[in-house]
Amino acid sequence: IMPTTKWNEVAKACSGDSRWEACSTLTVGERKQALAEYQTKRGNELRNQERQERMRAKDAFVELLGEIVPSLPGFNQISSRFSDVRDALSKHDRFYAMEDEESRESLFLEFCEELRKHEERRRRNRKRQAKEDFYSFLKGHEDNGSLTFASTWSSFFASLDDKAASDTRLQLSPHMSDSDRELYFSDYVIELQMAEDEKRRRIRDARRRAEKAQREKYRNDLRQLAIDGTIIPSSRWRNVEETVVTLSSYEPVKEQGREVPREMFEDFVEEWDSLYRRDRSFLSRLVYPPSNKALVITKDMPYESFTKALLDQAAYSADVYSDTRQILNHHDPVSSARIYFKELTDKAKESGETVSRRLSRRRSTVESSEDEGEIIEDGEIDEAGNLTNETRQQDTEAQEPKLEGQNQPG
Structure with missing residues (x-):
């Protein structure tokens, strides 16, 4: 069935x-x-x-x-x-x-195609093996220093001794022609050049990072000198050079260039001075307002009292008050308000010393005039030997700090 x-x-x-x-x-x-x-x-x-x-x-x-x-x-x-x-x-x-005959012929054609592919794979494998052997030969000469990224095929081949020239890895074969050798050699040298370039790039990057760290250390040392008062915005290189050269960060920066420390110092104080001039102009309008009474700055005035007085002067405007607080709180490297305060107190001290010297000279003149019977002009010394009102007024004005106007650069 x-x-x-x-x-x-x-x-x-x-x-x-x-x-x-x-x-x-x-x-x-x-x-x-x-x-x-x-x-x-x-x-x-x-x-x-x-x-x-x-x-x-x-x-x-x-x-x-x-x-x-x-x-x-x-x-x-x-x-x-x-x-x-x-x-x-x-x-x-x-x-x-x-x-059937058709199936036989079809299988024959498939067999030939597979045979061709197999032969092609075997040929490629032999060619790849010849290339690897040639690279191994070049690697050995790279290790002993006879092959570098600057080598050419002609110079390298001429430098080989009889033993190296007869190495089977270098010999011509059906799987490696003379043009193949030169091409492989060029590719190998290009890889050496790329490796050398990468090595140099890493060295440059490492040097650049080290130099950047050295410059940053030098700038931090300059900031510390500013905080200590050794450097001020108006400082000049010739005046502080002897101090700066003693910094541990000076020599490493100098190795980057003889003028680098000076140029970095000048950039530092120039940037600082530009900031201070802008802040000083703003603060001077609070100390000497056009319409209100100027602040009285004495040589013994505490800094905290000065800042409080500035904030009181700026209280009329929220924007001015905010800008004032920003200046007071900015300490990179030193608050502009503190520098300006020192400038005002120093001038107040100088003004007091000037008045004292003037008073001392006037008393000496009075005593000398009495001894010699000279005539005292009006407006200088009264009959009792006291300063006249006019002179006292002048002395009082001398005690007040004489600073630049608000529109004059600080």
Whole structure:
């Protein structure tokens, strides 16, 4: 019973079999269902057998191609045709395992293509191995110093001794031509150049970072001198050079350039002086307002009182008050308000000393005039020997700090 046999044919063929009668308990429909299941299973088995037979026949034919074709005279996997090898193959039983000629020729073409790919892979592998061996040869000469990024092929080849020149890794072969050697050599030298450039770049970066750190240390030392009062915004290099050269950060910066320390100092004080002049102009308008009474600055005045007086003067405007607090709180390197305060107290002290000297000279003049009977002009000394009101007024004015106007640069 085949998978395609009809039910009527099955019933006719099996009706005389005793086993058919034993199935009387099954209905006709159940028998037909059992037949369909059997035929489906049997059909699958037959198809699998046919497929396996075709695979065995194909494998046998491909095996035959591998044994016979490559050894045939004049065979070429690119140009040879199936008709060129058919007679040699037809002498074997495995040739006839493939039933149709078209399948045989198709398998032959696939075999030639795979053979060509295999040969190409083998050729590339040999070429790659020759290149690796040549690079290994160059690496050895790089290690001993005879090959550098500045070498050329002609100079390198001329420098080789007889032993090195006869090294198999250097010899020409079907897998490495003379042009290949020169190309590989150029690529290798380019890699050396790139490595050298990268090395130099890292050295430059490291030096640049070190120099930046040295300059930053020098600037921090200058800030500390400013905080200590050794440097002020109007300082000049010639006046502080002897102090600056003693800094531990001076010599490393000087190694970057002879004039670098001086130039950095001048940039530092120039930037600081520019900031101070701007802040001083602002603060002077608070100390000497156009419409209000000027602040009285004495030589013994505490700094805290000065800042409080400035904030009181600036209270008329929220923006002015905010700008004043910003100046008072800015300490890089020193608050402009503190520098201005010292300037005012120093001038107040100088004014007091000037008044004292003037008073001392006037008393000496009075005593000398009395002894010699000289006439005292009006407005200098009264009959009792006291300073006149005019002179006292002048002395009082002398005690007040004489500072530049608000529009004059600080």
